[in-house]
Amino acid sequence: MTVDLFKEKFGYEIDGVWFPRVTSITALASGFYFLKKGDIFGRRFGFQQAALWGTMMHEAVGKILKGEEEQFDARIMVSIETFRQWRAQYPFAIRNPAADIERRVLDLERGYAGTIDIVAEVEGVLSIIDLKTSTSVAKEYGLQTAAYMNAYNAMESESWRMCKKRWILRVDQYAECLGCFAKMREKYETARVTGGxxxxxxxxxGVKGEIEFQELKGYEHDLERFFDLKERWEWTNREWLSRIPNYEKNICHPALL
Ligand SMILES: [Zn+2]
Structure with missing residues (x-):
């Protein structure tokens, strides 16, 4: 890997300064950190395909929320319909769709950046929403969304505009065995059967949709754990980071240049 590839894969360049990305840091907690594109391990378990599925869903949901309707990929239609039905019923409002969907945030002081899927009022409270297409709500989502909320609020000066809650919106689809209730999902390279x-x-x-909207509690604790993980990430990647001249820490500490 070259330094340029490292920079592209793991961070964002904002006004000429490079910052690590929240999801690069939290990947260290998920166990997928060492999976690289083209890995035999990654291919065998279909993670690349699952990542592609996640990308398709994010694009489709973003467009629906912005009112840009179009023909979406037939494979994700059940998930899309499930999302639409949920959205029609749930008290969920986006103040400014152009700004609040895929919103880039930056915490200058702590030195990281990220992209929030959705900022919305949920039951009247401004919240961070992260869209997931996984089969369950994983523990590192707490760290990820805490990092987003902290960065979002760091950029706001007025308290009424700050985010107060974090939510995971998980949308999944599967076929179920009529006899044993095993579930089959086709978002991996080969269909995956679980349970039963x-x-x-x-x-x-037929394929069924499933949606889960879960509030994450314990923000302060999650944020602390995110910062701990960030230190670990910086240590793990210290060789690479030392070779990035416009890395925020290298700029802030001229002695390291
Ligand atoms: Zn069965």
């Missing part, structure tokens, strides 16, 4: 009875001669239902 391994000896069953599965009879699959």
């Amino acid at each position: 009875n391994g000896l069953c001669n599965h009879q699959w239902s």
Whole structure:
């Protein structure tokens, strides 16, 4: 890997200064950190395909929220319909769709940047919403969203404009066995079956959508853990970071230049 590739993969350049990306740091907690594009391990478990699925869903949901309707990929239609039905019922309002979807945030003081999926009023409270297409809500989502909320609020001077809550919006789809209730998901390279009875001669239902909207509690604690992880990430990548002249820390500490 070259320094340029490292910079592109793990951070953002903002006004000429390079900052690590929140998701690069939290990947250290997820166990997928050492998966690289083209890894045999990654291919075998279909993570690349799952990442592509996540990208398709993020694009589609972003467009729907901005009112830019179009024909979406047929594979994600069930998830999209599930999302639309949920959105029609749930008290969820986006103040400024142009700014509040895929919103870039930067904490200059702590030195990191990220992109928030959605900033919205949820039941009247301004909140960070992160969209996930995983099969469950993973623990590192707390760290990720705490980092976003901290950076968002660091950029706001007025308290009424600050975010107060964090939510995970998880949208998934699967077919279910009519006999043993095993679930099959096709967002990986090969269909993945979980649960149920391994000896069953599965009879699959049509594809069903599933949506979960979960508030994450314990912001202060999550944020502390994020900063701990960030230090670990910086240590793990110290060789690379020392070779990035416009890395925020290298600029702030001229002795390291
Ligand atoms: Zn079955």
